[in-house]
Every structure is written in C-alpha cells, then in structure tokens.
Amino acid sequence: MAIKERRARERAEREQLIVRAARELAETEGWDAVTTRRLAERIEYSQPVLYSHFAGKDAIVAAVAVEGCAELAVRLRAAATDLDDPRAAFAAVARAYLAFAAANPALYDAIFTMANPLPFGTPDAPAALHEAFAAIADPATASATAAGLDPAGYTELAWSALHGMATLARGGRLRPELDASRMAAFTAVF
Amino acid sequence: MAIKERRARERAEREQLIVRAARELAETEGWDAVTTRRLAERIEYSQPVLYSHFAGKDAIVAAVAVEGCAELAVRLRAAATDLDDPRAAFAAVARAYLAFAAANPALYDAIFTMANPLPFGTPDAPAALHEAFAAIADPATASATAAGLDPAGYTELAWSALHGMATLARGGRLRPELDASRMAAFTAVF
C-alpha cells in the first residue's frame, strides 16, 4: 500500500514540476518559447511524459493559470484590508490588479487572454477563479452601492477597464506617462 | 512604360486579394485556420508568392488590421454625428465600438490583440490607426472636460474599458444578461 502512496506522491511532485517549469519558461521567454520539447528537456523527461499528466499543452497552460489565479486573489485581498472607505478600498485593489499584471505578464496572459479551456462563467469553475473574481467583485459592489448604481454591471465594467488597461499597456498601446492620469480617472470615476 | 504600370497594378490587385482572402478566412474559421498554405490555395497561387508581397504572416495580419482599423474609424465617426451632448455622443461611440468588435471578432483581434508589429504609439503609425483613435479620443475628450477631468487619462481609461469588455465578452468571461447593466454603468460613469 505504501508503495502506491509513494508513487502517487512522486507523480504529484512531477506534475508540480511541470507546472513550475512551464511558468518559469513562459515568464522568462514568453509563451511562444514554451514548447513541449523544451518543457520536457527542462524537467529532464521525454516528451510523452507530459501527456501522462495533462491532456495537452492547453491543459498545462490552464494549470498555470489556476495557480496564478490563486496568487492574484491573495494579492487583491491583501490590498483591500484595513481600508474602510469603499472607494479607497476598490482603488487599492485596482492598483494591486495592475501591478500583478505588469509584474507577471505571462501569468496574466495564461489566466485571461490565452485560449484556455477554463470555464469562467459561474458553473464549475475552479475555486481559485471564483476567489479571484470575488476579490474584485466585493469592493466593486461596495463602491457601486455607494454610488447608487447596479453592482453587477458596474463590477463587470470596472473589471473590463482593469483588464483593458493591463492588456493594452503591454503592447505599448497606452502611453506610460499617462499611468498616473489614467489611475486618477479610475478613482474619480469608479 | 505602360507595361510596367500594368504589372504594378496587377501586383496591387493581387496584394489586395491576399488581404481579402486572409480576412475572410479568419472571419469564417478563425485566425488559426489562416495558414500560408491555405491562403495560397485560396488565391490560387503557390505559397512563396505570399512572401513576394509581405515579409511574413505577421505582415499579412497587420495589413488586415490596418484595413479593419479604417472601417472601425468610419463606424465610430458615423455614430457620433448629429449628437450635440458630449456624453450622449460618447455613449453612442461606445456602443458602436462594442458592436464592431462583436460583429468582426477576427478583425478586432487582428487590430488589438494579436502580436502584430504595428507601431501604436503616435510616431509613425498608419493613418488609419490615428484616425480610429481620434474617433474615440475626440468624444472622450469632450466628455472628460464636461466632467472636469484630465482628458488624456480619461480617454485611455474609457478605451481600456471598451477594449476590456470587447475581449472579455468573447471568451464568455462576461455574462451576456448583464450587457444592458454594463452599458448603463458605462454611460453613468463616463
């Protein structure tokens, strides 16, 4: 019996190794550089081993995304603590969101822009996704009710604004010198 | 002399043919289906012909993007006419923007989300890009000054919100039943 347990443990460790390697490779060289061959070489196993853990490359990306989602949720929660004013709390969460996206571009892409098969709508999405969304939705809802607006649409709009800024900023589509002005507009408006 | 002109004309026509074929293929089957082989087959030439017109596949995507950008600009300008109230005009432009993105997803991707080598910052970007941005920036600026906010950051924020909504909506990340509520929040806030 103990042997099976050891094997299962080793499998789990190797699976974690794959996810970590994929993430590191993506973060340092971009997702284009994350090929199954390079990934296999990194973990010092042959290619087919990847497919005994994941259904395909997309599944590996999704695993990285879930991991990143959990981290994002933690950051957002941390940013909102000790702030009673709803608008101030939401602004802090917004700053944390953009900081996360700027610091972990590959991770952010895996979560939000890559064609991963993660179910996002509320049905059976991983808990980490719900947690991250709630970390945005909670302060957004508070801010919306303070402004007398319907929280649901308000929340999605605010999230869209954050997501838009995060993605457009990367491609050089937004002028960096306007970062402060943009953020000021955000806090003035949301 | 006239022969050279005819040849140049034929070349231009074929280039247009390539761009049109790429766009149609992307719109009907997605950009993943736009391979150089399929594209070549569609225009009834061999693969290398593509490379006598464009530096590579990215350049073809960029050409489609520029074309789409010009169309987007026209739509946005049309939406804003005959509306004097700045906020109403901006709301109309926003609706037109989202309608365009929803109606031409592949085109929208080519312009804004695919890794195309288009220079977006003001230096020497194609005129179509400037025109499209101005079609957003002009009403946004009017709306910002009406609200007493710095137009520059306000414009980029509003654009980010639109871009975020357009992209998140596609992946099923936004709930369609909140479309109206989201738009109401937009007009209330911007």
Next chain:
DNA sequence: CCGAAATCCTAGCAGCGCTAGACAACTGAC
C-alpha cells in the same frame, strides 16, 4: 529572334503538438 530579366513553382528545412509501439523496470504470487 535572342539574351536578359522578371515571375512563379517544386521541393525541402527545422520546428510544432501529439501518439503508437517497443523496451525496461518494478511488483506480487508461487
């Protein structure tokens, strides 16, 4: 009419995600 130039295609390279089938190692029963 003939050399020169432009045009186009066949064939191929290296790399991609993914998989079939062979091989080795380890497990558990006798």
Next chain:
DNA sequence: GTCAGTTGTCTAGCGCTGCTAGGATTTCGG
C-alpha cells in the same frame, strides 16, 4: 528465487506549421 504481469518511460514518427533556396518558365527589350 523465479517468473508472469503491470507500470512507466523512451524512441521514432505523423501531419502540420512558417519560411526559403533553386531551378524552370514565361515575358520583355533591343
């Protein structure tokens, strides 16, 4: 202690990708 059976891993290869080198064919200018 030995042998069947399971499990794990690897080598080799398929069909596809973007892209390019080289040669054949057509067309042009004198």
